[in-house]
Amino acid sequence: MSLAALSLSPVAQFAVPSRPVASSFAMRLVEPETWDDAIADFEGVCQEQLATFARTRWPGVALEPQLFTLAGEVVGGCLIMVQPLPLGLGSIAVAKWAPMLRRTETADANAIYARMVEALSGEYAVRRRMMLSVLPRAALSAANAEYEQLLGRGFHQGAKLLFPDRYIVNLRLSDAEQRQSFHQKWRYHLNKADKAGLSFEPAGAERRPEFDALYEQMVDRKKFPDHSAYGTVPALLAMDNPTLRPELFFVRHAGEVVAGAIIFKAGDRAVYLYGATSAAALELRAGYFLHWHIIRWLRDNTAARWYDLGGTDGFQGLHQFKKGMVGERGVITPVPPVANYAAHWWPRLVGEGAFAGREIAHALGRYVDRLRPDRAKPDQQRSAE
Structure with a gap:
């Protein structure tokens, strides 16, 4: 299959009709500086696939953004992070929450995803002799079609999260429908918050220092181990x-900021990135009030259909809070394991060794966190597999 670059028009001009995927399909490398704007209108976009995020979070990797076209129109993309291994043993190509579809619900979406995986496998695993490591995003249905496609393509299961569930709220409900969807106890706390004299305010980026201070206070107070980005x-x-x-x-x-949140709003799934509360927020039930108004704001001001609350990191209190918010009309669904593919024996050997070493390091870090008296201990029971 040819991976030759096509001459592309500006992404914003493209419409994506459903058409046979046997049409001309190509993968094109673009500059990291132009990547974020190129994928801004993707329904499958997420913060992990932004060059702005990746270059800050993973400064030691090379970024290779790939756009995919079908019959000359952009249909998907994938930010590949190329991680060199120690001692010059090789490199691993990592795609996290990708490849992304520009339109997630077209009739040919699954076929386009398969072609993107085929192109990435041919470039990184076959031609450049790397291990290709792909982490699809959580599905909204019982089966994860993207992960199943990867396994069918010859990928093998890699690492999986200890607590993989994502808690996802349905945004396309009326106020009455949404409140009815919430679990009874969650709705009870929201009703109490409504009477507590709280106010909700969107804020500009210039107010980040206020959030930083609130976040630092919360981490110190709750003693959560913070390994976030x-x-x-x-x-x-x-x-x-x-x-x-x-x-x-x-x-x-009463004039004081008691809770805050930072929300990624692009694509078909908005994402709760970070939240912070003061010591007074618990009694005021400010977290319930905050998320209720975020849900309404996202519904009325974005095209997002879902609000991804993230996971729990093993804390039962977060599980109960998020489960109650997801309610009857939302979805609790797992992030699948990583899927790894190598076309040659050497990248498979060194890639699996590198991932095994990383898992040992992560397990050691979790063990150290459990030993520290100044850290909260995960208390959520793991689901049976």
């Missing part, structure tokens, strides 16, 4: 593209 927040909030730039929200009580 919070260091990417300044770069994300400084993005020029308003579609991709996250939104900042606050809840105020």
Whole structure:
């Protein structure tokens, strides 16, 4: 299959009709500096696939953004991160929450996804002799069609999260339908919050220092081990593209900010990136009030159909809070395991060795966190597989 670059028109001009995937299909490498704007209107876009995020979070990797075209029109993309291995043993090509579809619900979406995987496998695993490691995003149905396609293509199961469930709220409900969807106890706490004299306010990126201070206070108070990508927040909030730039929200009580959140709003799934609360927020039930108004804001101001609350990191309290918010009309669904593919024995050997070493390091880090008296301990029971 030819991977020759096509002459592309500006992405914003493309429409994506459903058409036979046997039509001319190509993969094109683009510059990281232009990548974020090129994928801004993708329904499958996520913050992990932004060059702005990746270059801040993973400064030691090379970024290779690939756009895919079908009959001359952009239909998908994938930010590949090429990670060199120690001692010059080779490299691993990593695609996290990708490849992405520009339109996620067309009749040919699954076929386009398969062609993107085929092109990436041919370039990185076959021609350049790397291990290709792909992590699809969580599906909204019981089966993850993207992960099943990867396994059918010859990929093998790799690492999986200890607590893989994502908690996803349905955004396309009326106020009455949404409140009815919430679990009874969640709705009870929201009703209490409505009477607590709280106010909700969208805020500009210039107010990030207020959120930073609130976030630091919360981490110190709750003693959660913070291994997040919070260091990417300044770069994300400084993005020029308003579609991709996250939104900042606050809840105020008696003139004081008591809760806040940073939300990625592009694509068909908005994502709860970070939240923060003051010591007074619990009694005020400010978290319930905050998320209720974020749900309404996303519904009324974006095209997102879903609100991804993320996972729990093993904390039962987060599980109960998010499960109650997902309610009857949302979805709790797992992120699948990583899928790895190598076309040659050497990249398979060194790639599997590198991933095994990383898992040992992560397990050691979790063990150290459990030993530290100044860290909260995960208390959520793992689901039976």
